[in-house]
Amino acid sequence: MNFNYIKTLVILLAISLTACSSDDDAVNNLGGENNVRIEFDAGVNGDALLLGAASYTNSNGESLTINRFNYIVSNFVLIDAEGTEFTYPKDDSYFVISEENELTEVLLENIPADEYVALRFGVGVDQEKYQQGAEGQGDFLQIAEENEMMWSWQAGYKFLNFEGTFTSESITEPTIFQIHMGSHGSSLDNYREVTLQLPTDALVSENLSPVVHMAVDANQVLDGQYKIELSEAAVVMIDEVKSPQISENVSGMFRVDHVHNGENVQH
Incomplete structure (x- = not known):
């Protein structure tokens, strides 16, 4: 040989x-503990999301220019291979993701060392948190207001603020669309939870601080499990039929693209 x-x-x-x-x-x-960073990378059906600078055509035959794509994520839980769950402290577990304001990551601090295989989080604000009243929201209430994620305290949080202009076969001039989704009392609770398997285990230790890269498809808002046609209603805010459908679509727009297990990374 x-x-x-x-x-x-x-x-x-x-x-x-x-x-x-x-x-x-x-x-x-x-051993020990470290931070986990989750980066939310927005796209539209496989293309990068460029606010106000590109148009995207959905399966409804509508061409959208997206000017705003904001949403709330909350109640983070990390799950290891044995099914053991680490629940991030609830009072610190509410975040606004906003493309226009460059709020595109969540930092979870002091996570116990482990090999995490899955991640669970909420989209929106749960009833338990909202019912604590304005005083119980801490700094998050101001953050939500600053990022256009509140109607008013009485009306509640906007879980999703999705806006822009569109054209279609029947609407040829650019027309404003506004998709705002949230809960409206206990009778219309649009809070949803999402559980995602990680393609690679997220390793946390004193010397390992992973970054989870989340791909978020804005196309799913209107073109997911349910087809929401802007030509029928360009403004959807409180709708007993479409609001729950949009909440289901939004919960399906998340996918973990990859995990980077960085060594000696401190944030």
Whole structure:
């Protein structure tokens, strides 16, 4: 057998064993705590989302220019391979994601060391939190107001604020659309929870601080499980039929693209 061939095989085997050993060391040496960062990368049916600068055509035959894509995520839970759940402190677990204001990441601090295989979170604000009253919202109430995520305290939070202009076969001039979705009392509760498996385990330890890259498809708002035609109603805010449908669509717009397990990354 060719000597160079044997030498190459030996080198490749050594590299493989070293990589495996490095991975094993990272897993076996989990301990302490660290942060988990979740980055929300917005797109539209596979294309990058460019606010106000591009048009996107959905399966309803409508062409949209998106000017605003804001939503609330909350109540984060990390789940390990044994099904054990770590629930992030509730009072600190409400965030606005806003493309226009460059609020595109969530930082979860002081997460216990573990190998996490799944992530659960809410879209919107749950009834338990809202019923604590304005005084019980902490700083989040002001953050929501500053990012156009409130109607008023009495009317509640906007879980989704999706706005722009559109044209269609029947509407040829650019027309404003506004899709605002939230809960309206206990009778119309549009809060939803999403559970996502991670394509790669998120490793947390004193020296490992993972970044979860979330792909978010804005096209799903109108073109998901339910088809919402702007040509029928360009403004949807409080609708007993369409609002729950939009909430289901929104809960389906999230996908974990990849996980980066960074070593010695401190935030």
